[in-house]
């Protein structure tokens with residue numbers, strides 16, 4: 001038994017991978033707080049259940065969404081926007097639990113963005129076959145803050161392109177506990193999620209949950 005053998009059979013994925021200038025993948029970064037994250041999410045989802053939003057073009061998204069934080073991202077026939085009120089309940093979105101805000105700030109810090117204080121957390125739920133087409137996150141007022149994205153549940157293929165829609169995206173496998181951060185020169189890079197492959201995750205079952213933290217205001 002040599003050390004080499006252990007390196008080969010261990011996690012071959014590097015803990016940290018640079019995707020572009022200002023964009024980094026922190027593998028397993030959320031694992032240490034997993035036991036607090038999952039119950040916190042269940043409370044949020046009970047108060048503000050997942051729903052499949054309609055785009056301004058009239059297409060129902062395959063990804064189901066909800067939010068926590070002082071504002072939430074919504075879409076309907078009138079457009080995309082951030083709103084302090086959940087249109088389904090008429091109430092404010094659930095508050096962002098401290099464990100979530102701290103995880104996002106710690107990940108941003110690790111990626112070189114200090115003092116990230118997100119006011120919005122979009123929660124995306126993918127079932128097998130669900131996908132998110134290439135898009136830019138540009139409904140926020142503050143582009144100086146990064147985007148912090150936490151993956152939970154089934155693995156997904158993250159597409160990360162460039163500033164132009166036509167830039168060929170690179171593909172990264174995102175697994176349970178992985179965190180992607182993009183900001184600075186890559187803040188407005190096009191990104192998306194390829195159709196989710198079927199599977200069963202030990203903690204979350206037949207789905208992928210993604211948390212995307214933003215500084216909106």
Ligand code: SIN
Pocket residue numbers: 122124132149151158191192193210212
């Ligand atoms: C997003 O772009 O809002 C979500 C990305 C992801 O699900 O990883």
Ligand code: FE2
Pocket residue numbers: 135136137191
């Ligand atoms: Fe996005």
